[in-house]
Amino acid sequence: MADLRVNICGIEFKNPVIAASGTFGFGREYSEFIDLNRLGGVSVKGLTLKPRPGNPPPRIAETPSGILNSVGLQNPGVDAFIRDEIPFLRKYDTKIIANIAGSTIEDYCKMAEILGDEDIDAVELNVSCPNVKAGCVAFGNTTAGISEITRAVRKYCRHPLIVKLTPNVTDIKEIAMAAEAEGADALSLINTILGMAIDIHSRRPILANNMGGLSGPAVKPVAVRMVYEVATSVKIPVIGMGGITSGDDAIEFMLAGAKAVMVGTANFVNPAACIDVVQGIENYLERYNYASVNDIVGKVELY
């Protein structure tokens, strides 16, 4: 059997499949369907300093092979996470990634600091959520913004720091290199692509927030391209995501240069999606006789 372990900035994941932030809650609901011990890791619902109610509904719209969401970071706040959720997740043998978001750099720093003594494995900096008005994505779509926030949070963050990139930019390589230069330990991408859907009968947007973030299979080719671009531009490890529903999809991202993958929207359709992806990766490695999953990372051969 092939070795599925991957090491990302010192964290050893038992396999390269991580549940994507915002699509898996804190794992509780999915624990009724699957064995969380089988996951490489869980990136929890995006946390903010204080609890947030999120945006008004409707918060989801279906589009061809994709969805738009405008949840807007509904979450119980970082303290409740520490109190209620870490102990739950720690019962499982899987890595915990705390996904954090804020409207000011101070928010991010404070959260990183608060989480510093907590029993989590990494912090994922969400500077790419398109669904909150202040801050967040604003930090993620310029090199100046990403440099500033990465530098600041790096100082406060005692865990490995993963910076999550937004695809809504002209040149994602630049942004990635800026994050790397300021001390990011790893990069994850892509977050959702800003989109809009209109109900032609009511003549109003489907989402009460008017716009939302596109995810699911529709975005896969864009995500694979960006993962390739980023993985060939930086030295730190890259975690790829965007539309992964199967082991084959995950392999595509890993060939493009992702050392691990995250599975998001697919969980909604198939609560066992993450497990199926693990199994699919294993099957592929076996079929082509790879000893370790690391052997395929970045192995796409360009024309």
Next chain:
Amino acid sequence: MADLRVNICGIEFKNPVIAASGTFGFGREYSEFIDLNRLGGVSVKGLTLKPRPGNPPPRIAETPSGILNSVGLQNPGVDAFIRDEIPFLRKYDTKIIANIAGSTIEDYCKMAEILGDEDIDAVELNVSCPNVKAGCVAFGNTTAGISEITRAVRKYCRHPLIVKLTPNVTDIKEIAMAAEAEGADALSLINTILGMAIDIHSRRPILANNMGGLSGPAVKPVAVRMVYEVATSVKIPVIGMGGITSGDDAIEFMLAGAKAVMVGTANFVNPAACIDVVQGIENYLERYNYASVNDIVGKVELY
């Protein structure tokens, strides 16, 4: 029956449905399936100063609800277009839009100049083709680039000038306003989104060009969002496209602010797609008692 006519920078289209550049050739092939007289217009295959062979095959990959293409502007050159194609298309009562692309600003200017005396209705500046290495998209993804090329071509172009925008940018509003400021008469968007697909068995990209442009239903929510953003930022008319396959899709773009729409990838699946879109728009207008198609443009009511 509702009035379908739309006037875009002085050109009166009999209806707002235009075949999108690169997906309809010069109309010849489709004329065997549909009556070209029923189209608002045809934007022809992207033209270059000299004939271009295009990129090596494979040039197409299928992705969830979309396709990637890397045709790379195979075309017979602007002279052959003038000689062979304008006379053919002019036999039909439909507007002719010459889509032009080049590797240098001079190329674009020369083409605009050459086309100046020709019997076409508008020029569409393709500064957003992701499939050619030199030039093209490079002009389209910065405000400086778009300003420079629009200003230059504007001087040589005696027809109404439509600038076609790339979606591969951080802020499409800025780019749109820059094109408007330099004299664009209309804007069309979106061109394709840069993407990549990898064959996990051969471990090579599916496209021989490695990357290609994503189009089709998958991109619709991104396109609708961008059309909304641009239409609410500029005063010149906007032509919307990206994933339109039905009248309902077209209505969505028009509610978002598009005065006309272009239909691309859908033609491949359904050679009568443009006609079906015209019919679908008509049905919608009738159902909701609109006297003119212009009455719905930009009429989305935000929350």
Next chain:
Amino acid sequence: MAKILKEKIISVEEIGPEVFKMTIESGYVSEKASPGQFVNVKCGDGSNPLLRRPISICDVDRKAGTFDLVFQVRGAGTGILSTKKPGDEIDMIAPLGRGFGIPEGAKKIGVVGGGIGIFPLLFLLKERKAIAAKENEPLESIAFLGFRNAENIILQREFEKVADRLLISTDDGSEGYHGFITDLLERELERTKLDVVYTCGPKPMMKRVIKIAAERNIRCQVSLEERMGCGIGACLVCACKTKLGDGWEYSHVCKDGPVFWSDEVMLE
């Protein structure tokens, strides 16, 4: 506990204009389901449509080990569902959500349904009746069902079987009372006392039912609809406002509902 199930379709029948009844074999659902719960169905293969579709459990035959869904064709998902054939497999997550509750000593119950909102109410009446029979308790039930017109009336016979009385209204008066079903409810409440009212249907109708019940101090439960992602409480898209102290918070229709007490939820 909900499970991912692949069950067999026994029959699909068009019981009204664009309304289909699908009977599904499922030992699990028929045993575990309680009224007001729903299933989340994968309608097509592949990624378009991508999401599952929530459909209420309309009837359960616990002995036969089957249950019914009734759905109206609205778009791509329900459209594909309507083309399924007996013998086909259907992929669903079920049973989901929190169903109807029964307040202590509620012996006189009313259900008020409009259009496609009537489906979960059938299972509710049937189950209440069965329990009352089993426990030898008195039970009186009235069903108020509103439809667009005579042609759209469905499941009449089924409701007659499980409700003591069935009152029907149509918007155009082509059958039953001419007007809103809530008018009928109000009228009936002039002479009959109900202990609890359950309602499901268009929002304006439910709001009116809530008001009518509140004015008379009748407890009331509503079954809500909201666009869903996961259906299991993880993605947080199916938000609805519920009261929290003096303020409110967002609860989630798929997990905290779809059924809520009328005094805990804030319909907008």
Next chain:
Amino acid sequence: MAKILKEKIISVEEIGPEVFKMTIESGYVSEKASPGQFVNVKCGDGSNPLLRRPISICDVDRKAGTFDLVFQVRGAGTGILSTKKPGDEIDMIAPLGRGFGIPEGAKKIGVVGGGIGIFPLLFLLKERKAIAAKENEPLESIAFLGFRNAENIILQREFEKVADRLLISTDDGSEGYHGFITDLLERELERTKLDVVYTCGPKPMMKRVIKIAAERNIRCQVSLEERMGCGIGACLVCACKTKLGDGWEYSHVCKDGPVFWSDEVMLE
């Protein structure tokens, strides 16, 4: 001229491992089609899979007004196609492309096919035979078909009916000649003269056939495959290199082909 057609499926049959033969009723295609042409089929509803799939016309019954497609399940599109049932409607654009040509006075023809490349060759042989019979012309034909192994051999009887001789090879020797079908071709050409050779199958096989034919001054046609978009010559994605003077240009498989003379095309 190609048309958008919605035709009825008569039968679907698995004739080999993951290989299906589909018979379709179509007055239009059965009348207009010539050997080497293909149809472009919409495999599923909706947008996934989005594109049509090109499939060669494998056989035509002009009298019955039907034709056959034979296809191997490769991915989503052919997968869906294989689940179609008799009576289902199938949406296709047909007939498409430029088929096989017959050089003046070609009386001795050979066809060399490998794997799924054999399908268009059946129709070719059948049509040539019918024409020869009708015009009372002499015709000799040999079919060379290569398969992976005995289990994968399909359409043997059909080829036997339309070819004067049928030679089979398998990669593993489990039936027929053990080795490449091109070895059989070469051997046969030591004693038999052919006027023209038609080939369709894996690229390495076709290249070898082209070389063998060229060395012996036998005219040769190849049927190519390339990923397609529109299938009608408009989108220019299905490019293949063809000779132009001293250089080359990109022609298009869907419109200029799929059949090319071996001396005009440049296989890479």
